[in-house]
Amino acid sequence: MRVDLHNHTSLCNHATGTMEEYILKAIEENIDVFGFSCHNPMHFDAKYRMRFEELPLYFNEIARLKEKYAEKIEILSALEIDFLPPFMEDSLFALPLDYRIGAVHFLGDWGFDNPEFIREYAKRDINDCWVEYFRATEMLAKSGKFDIVAHMDLLKVFKHFPTKDLRKEIESALKAIKQANMSVEINAAGFRKEVGEQYPSREILEMCHALEIPIVFGSDAHAVQQINFKRKELESLAKEVGYTKCAVYRQREREFIEF
Numbered sequence: 001m002r003v004d005l006h007n008h009t010s011l012c013n014h015a016t017g018t019m020e021e022y023i024l025k026a027i028e029e030n031i032d033v034f035g036f037s038c039h040n041p042m043h044f045d046a047k048y049r050m051r052f053e054e055l056p057l058y059f060n061e062i063a064r065l066k067e068k069y070a071e072k073i074e075i076l077s078a079l080e081i082d083f084l085p086p087f088m089e090d091s092l093f094a095l096p097l098d099y100r101i102g103a104v105h106f107l108g109d110w111g112f113d114n115p116e117f118i119r120e121y122a123k124r125d126i127n128d129c130w131v132e133y134f135r136a137t138e139m140l141a142k143s144g145k146f147d148i149v150a151h152m153d154l155l156k157v158f159k160h161f162p163t164k165d166l167r168k169e170i171e172s173a174l175k176a177i178k179q180a181n182m183s184v185e186i187n188a189a190g191f192r193k194e195v196g197e198q199y200p201s202r203e204i205l206e207m208c209h210a211l212e213i214p215i216v217f218g219s220d221a222h223a224v225q226q227i228n229f230k231r232k233e234l235e236s237l238a239k240e241v242g243y244t245k246c247a248v249y250r251q252r253e254r255e256f257i258e259f
C-alpha cells in the first residue's frame with residue numbers, strides 16, 4: 001500500500017494546482033491513501049498560507065473529493081501546523097483533522113527555509129541555529145499537540161550543515177518524539193531543494209529506528225507533478241534502515257501499513 005500524508009494546494013499561496021488535480025495525479029501514481037496537509041492559517045507569515053476564513057473551503061473540498069473518488073483513493077484531512085507558540089491559535093487544535101503535522105520553519109521570527117530571507121544565514125552562527133532548531137523540535141513534541149513531525153532536519157535546505165556533533169541534541173528531540181508517541185516523516189521535498197536529499201538524513205532515520213519511532217511518507221508536494229516524486233528512493237532508504245511499515249492516521253488514530 002502506498003500512503004502519502006504531506007501535500008499542499010494552491011490555497012497556501014506558494015503552491016500550484018487545484019485540490020482535484022492533486023487527487024487525479026495521486027490516483028495516476030497509484031497512491032492508496034492521500035492526505036492534504038496545507039499550511040495552517042496564522043496571524044504571522046500570512047502571505048504564504050490560507051486565511052482562517054478559507055478553512056471551510058478547504059474542508060468542504062476535501063469532503064467533496066472524498067466522496068467523489070471514494071472508489072479510487074482514500075483521502076485524509078490534515079494541516080501542517082507551524083510550531084510557533086505565540087501564533088498557534090487554539091481553534092486549530094479543535095478542528096476535526098485526521099492528523100496534525102507539526103513543523104519548525106521559524107527560528108524566532110526568521111523563516112529560515114524561505115529563499116526570501118536567505119541572507120540571514122550570513123549573520124548567524126550555524127551551530128547555534130541547529131541547536132535552536134532541534135530544541136524547537138523537542139518543544140514541539142513536548143507540547144503534546146501533534147501526531148507527526150515534519151522534515152526533521154529542514155535547516156539543511158540550503159546546505160548549511162552543522163560543523164559540530166549534534167547527536168546529543170538530536171537524541172534529546174527524538175526521545176521527546178518517542179515519549180509523545182509521534183511519528184517522524186520521511187519527506188521528499190529536500191530532493192527538489194539545494195540540499196538534494198530527503199529529510200531527515202539517514203543518520204537521523206537510523207536513530208529513529210533504534211528508538212522504534214514510526215515513520216510516515218510525505219511528498220510535501222507544492223505542485224501536482226511533485227506527488228510521489230522520489231518515492232522509490234524514500235522506500236529503499238526506509239527499508240535499508242530497517243522499516244517495513246509506515247504509519248497512517250484516521251481521526252488521529254494511528255495504524256501501520258506495509259509498504
Ligand SMILES: [Zn+2]
Pocket residue numbers: 008012014039222
Ligand atoms: Zn509550503
Ligand SMILES: [Zn+2]
Pocket residue numbers: 080103105150151
Ligand atoms: Zn513544511
